[in-house]
Amino acid sequence: MNQDTLTYRSPDERPLPKWLTDQRDGLNQYQPEILEMKEDRSLGISFMITGAVILLAVAVLTIYILRKNRKNENTNPALGDLKRKKNIM
Amino acid sequence: MKQLHLKLLIIAGILSLACTTKVSEWVLLNNPANEYLLVYYHKEPLSETVKQQNSKITSDIKSANVRFRSILKNDIDRTHYALIYGNRLFSKYYNPGELENLTLSPLRKKIAAELMSGKLCVMLYLKTGNDAKDDPALQIIKSTISASPFREIIPVMELDRNSVEEKHLVSMLLNVESDLKDINEPMLFGVFARFKALEPLLAKGISTENINLMIDFLTADCSCVIKEDLPGTDILFTNDWENPLPAMVNRILDENPSLLHH
Numbered sequence: 001m002n003q004d005t006l007t008y009r010s011p012d013e014r015p016l017p018k019w020l021t022d023q024r025d026g027l028n029q030y031q032p033e034i035l036e037m038k039e040d041r042s043l044g045i046s047f048m049i050t051g052a053v054i055l056l057a058v059a060v061l062t063i064y065i066l067r068k069n070r071k072n073e074n075t076n077p078a079l080g081d082l083k084r085k086k087n088i089m
Numbered sequence: 090m091k092q093l094h095l096k097l098l099i100i101a102g103i104l105s106l107a108c109t110t111k112v113s114e115w116v117l118l119n120n121p122a123n124e125y126l127l128v129y130y131h132k133e134p135l136s137e138t139v140k141q142q143n144s145k146i147t148s149d150i151k152s153a154n155v156r157f158r159s160i161l162k163n164d165i166d167r168t169h170y171a172l173i174y175g176n177r178l179f180s181k182y183y184n185p186g187e188l189e190n191l192t193l194s195p196l197r198k199k200i201a202a203e204l205m206s207g208k209l210c211v212m213l214y215l216k217t218g219n220d221a222k223d224d225p226a227l228q229i230i231k232s233t234i235s236a237s238p239f240r241e242i243i244p245v246m247e248l249d250r251n252s253v254e255e256k257h258l259v260s261m262l263l264n265v266e267s268d269l270k271d272i273n274e275p276m277l278f279g280v281f282a283r284f285k286a287l288e289p290l291l292a293k294g295i296s297t298e299n300i301n302l303m304i305d306f307l308t309a310d311c312s313c314v315i316k317e318d319l320p321g322t323d324i325l326f327t328n329d330w331e332n333p334l335p336a337m338v339n340r341i342l343d344e345n346p347s348l349l350h351h
Contacts, residue, residue: 011274017288019320020299023306 113209114336115311116282122323122330125155126173127191130162142185146170153192153327154283174322179264192327196248196255200280201326207334209242210281210307212300215262215289216249217273226275226295233300238348239308242337258324262286265322279303283330285321308338309350 008014015021022028110118127150129143147157155172170182172191182188200211214230216223227247234240250259262278263269265286269276276289277300287306290299342348 011272011292012294014272014291014294016294016299017290017320019287019306020290020302023302023309028306028309028312 110311111308111336111338111342112311113281113307113338116285116319117204117330117333117336120282120285120319122154122283122285122326123174125153125179125325127155127157127188128171128173129157129159129168130165130171131159131168132161132163132165133168134161135159146185146188149188150192150327152329153325154323155192155325172325174264177264177267180260190254191257192325194255194258196246197258197284197324197326200246201284201328203244204281204284205328205330205333207242207337208244209239209304209336209338210279212243212245212303213262213278213280213286214245214247215259215276215278216247217275218249218251219273223275226277226292229295229297230277230300233297237301237304238345239304239338239341242341243304261322261324262289265289277303279307280324281307281321284324284326284328285319286324287321305350308342308348 019028127146129139131139135143143157143159150157167183170185170188172179172182200213203211212230212234214227216227230245234243234245237243248255248259248262250263252259262276265278266288269289269291272291274292275295276291277295278289279287281287287303290296290303
């Protein structure tokens, strides 16, 4: 950890020992990792996926309910007559 | 399975404790001093006299952080001993008598005793022998240490760079960095752990701010950054570093939590 390779003109200008400059500059401790800002698309992707799931759920439920209603009409014709009467009134 | 969880919890606890151990204490307890290499370079095959002489040297240094080797080499001018640390040549000795007290000296004993007693470090002031240069810096050191909350655990010791008794210690200190031998200025070495000398403050670098930074370095939590790249040079010394007394720095920090830092 010496600094022999550095040149200087007089003892007063001689570089300080590395252990001392490291201590002064706080380099003898673990340096925290430097965090870099990166482009973050996770929020947009999350919104898109959430929207797609909602649309899919609405579509599936709509088809399911429509099919169920149609099936009920076919199996119970009286229910169909009642609806028709309601429409006339 | 529950036992495994308990073991993991205990290991995690130990690891978290390890990270709050202070630098000076962690290095003393966990970091063995680096070894020197004392090499006997010779051109001719070893005579019986030289073998005996080297055997005595090996026996004298066996409890220190140094290993001995003989190397047959044809491209040397004279037979000699070389003291090497890592890949750095510290000194050459052409006479075996020069190796006397290589690993032991009165001041080194005194410094080691302070370190083993739980002190934070020893501030070792290497003087030039010129009072006009030495005294002002010594005043700064003394006033800074006496104003520090850690003053009780930081002894200051002085050493003259012309001391004959401590010539090996002076030589090793001046080899901590390659250009120190050419700089005739007062130097302040922070000596801690198992006789590890930090790269020194010198000339106008011996300031209150820098001395306090040295204290901060030694009283900070021992981060992995420091453990992986420990500064300083281990000084050659004969000592058993087992069972040092508890580090006194912890008591001071417990009594004054505002002094805690990382």
